[in-house]
Amino acid sequence: MKRHALIALFIFGSFFGSTAAMADAATEAATAVDPVAEKRLQKLSEELRCLVCQNQTIADSNAELAQDLRREVRTMIKDGKTDQEIVDFMVVRYGDFVLYRPPVKGITLLLWGGPVALMLLGLFILVRYLRRRATRINAEDQPLSADETSRADAMLKEIDQK
Amino acid sequence: MNRYFWILGAFAALVALLAIGLNLNPRDVPSPLVGKPAPAFNLTILATPDKALAPKDMQGKVWLLNVWSSWCVSCRAEHPVLVEFSKKVDVPLIGLNYKEVRGDGGFDMSKMPADEEKKLAFQRANKWLSDHGDPYKLTVMDLDGRVGIDYGVYGVPETYVIDKAGIIRMKHTGPISPDVLAQKIMPLLAELNK
Numbered sequence: 001m002k003r004h005a006l007i008a009l010f011i012f013g014s015f016f017g018s019t020a021a022m023a024d025a026a027t028e029a030a031t032a033v034d035p036v037a038e039k040r041l042q043k044l045s046e047e048l049r050c051l052v053c054q055n056q057t058i059a060d061s062n063a064e065l066a067q068d069l070r071r072e073v074r075t076m077i078k079d080g081k082t083d084q085e086i087v088d089f090m091v092v093r094y095g096d097f098v099l100y101r102p103p104v105k106g107i108t109l110l111l112w113g114g115p116v117a118l119m120l121l122g123l124f125i126l127v128r129y130l131r132r133r134a135t136r137i138n139a140e141d142q143p144l145s146a147d148e149t150s151r152a153d154a155m156l157k158e159i160d161q162k
Numbered sequence: 163m164n165r166y167f168w169i170l171g172a173f174a175a176l177v178a179l180l181a182i183g184l185n186l187n188p189r190d191v192p193s194p195l196v197g198k199p200a201p202a203f204n205l206t207i208l209a210t211p212d213k214a215l216a217p218k219d220m221q222g223k224v225w226l227l228n229v230w231s232s233w234c235v236s237c238r239a240e241h242p243v244l245v246e247f248s249k250k251v252d253v254p255l256i257g258l259n260y261k262e263v264r265g266d267g268g269f270d271m272s273k274m275p276a277d278e279e280k281k282l283a284f285q286r287a288n289k290w291l292s293d294h295g296d297p298y299k300l301t302v303m304d305l306d307g308r309v310g311i312d313y314g315v316y317g318v319p320e321t322y323v324i325d326k327a328g329i330i331r332m333k334h335t336g337p338i339s340p341d342v343l344a345q346k347i348m349p350l351l352a353e354l355n356k
Contacts, residue, residue: 051316054188064265065316068307093314095194 037077044073044083048090049098057100193314193333200227200324201312205302208259208287215256215302217328224354225254226347227322228298229310232290233266234318240337241294247343248297253351257301259287260310260318280305323347325354 045059050066058066058073069090076086090098102108144152195201200217207213228244230237248255262283264271271279283305291301304310313322316335323332332350334342 051191064261064267064307068311072311092194093311094316095192095314097191 037074040077040083041070041074044077044086045070047087047100048073049100051094051098189317189335191316191335193330193335195314195322195330196333198330199328200322200330201309203302203304203309203312205258205304205309208257208284208291208301208303210300211284215300217324220254220256220324221328222326223254224326224351225256225324227256227258227313227324229258229260229313229315229318229320230301231260231262231265231318232286233262233268234260236337237319238294240319240339241297243338243340243343244297245295251348251351253355254299255297257298258309258313259283259301259303260315261304261307262287263305265307265318321347323350323354 042059046057048058048069050056050058050061050063050069052063052065053061056063056066058069072089073086076089081089087099096102096105096108102111104112202217204214204216207215230241244255263269263274263279263286274282280303283303287301287303291298307315313320314333319337321334321338322330325331331354332346334346338347
């Protein structure tokens with residue numbers, strides 16, 4: 001049983017290993033020999049969303065569009081465009097959605113501020129709860145009054161007699 | 163008791179939020195091109211390969227640009243709506259054939275010379291239009307998808323409404339249903355053609 005699992009794992013692993021290597025070879029061949037340009041392409045691609053698969057960057061995605069956009073970025077790098085120019089090129093065509101890190105704007109305020117606001121709300125509720133609990137415990141911590149003491153004594157005596 | 167109402171209320175709010183969020187269409191990405199001039203191109207016309215069309219040739223007219231391809235499954239669903247539209251409405255519908263051959267996925271493009279791709283693309287596009295009806299005033303061929311990138315195309319079919327001044331007034335991503343046509347596109351065309 002265990003052996004089967006091992007064999008399956010081996011086949012699985014070698015399959016994925018080989019396809020990954022193939023993909024690497026393909027992209028490397030296309031960017032040819034310039035390691036600086038390759039690094040910039042990689043970095044820019046990680047900042048840009050693939051609009052077909054939406055939750056992947058164009059670096060991760062192998063969708064047609066991602067390949068086309070990587071090719072565009074590559075051409076622009078070759079043409080000596082700056083990173084900002086390349087990003088602007090994408091934003092003009094696909095909107096802010098193409099940016100994997102959306103810019104801080106009126107419309108994205110909830111997106112950026114939401115988590116902080118939620119944390120502040122949580123802190124506020126926590127502090128309020130702790131304060132209330134503290135006053136409640138303080139209130140309960142008062143020593144017994146003379147009347148209460150005598151009643152308690154009476155009750156204890158009753159139990160002792162039984 | 164009061165506390166449980168709080169929890170229930172918070173839970174109901176969460177459910178409402180998810181219900182709204184999950185019913186939104188994630189493909190409905192607002193296009194930054196709306197309100198901007200239609201990007202220029204100069205592409206070969208399918209029916210007359212010795213001639214080309216540029217958006218400025220359409221200046222002075224309200225027109226529709228519909229991105230399609232014979233490999234695109236949703237285009238098939240949308241096509242009868244377009245055919246019907248072209249029979250009834252006197253608004254020029256221009257087709258932009260997007261990556262007819264290399265978008266298909268069934269060809270090894272590294273082994274196909276450019277002129278062969280071009281020949282095959284024209285052949286396939288013509289066949290598709292003669293099989294399914296041709297609603298287009300004319301179709302231009304974007305073989306490598308470069309113009310598609312300028313128009314922010316990411317899911318064929320897509321449709322652009324362009325006004326007399328050449329400004330994009332609307333973009334619809336995905337197939338045009340009779341509802342979309344009647345409720346979104348027709349009123350806009352009427353307003354622009356006033």
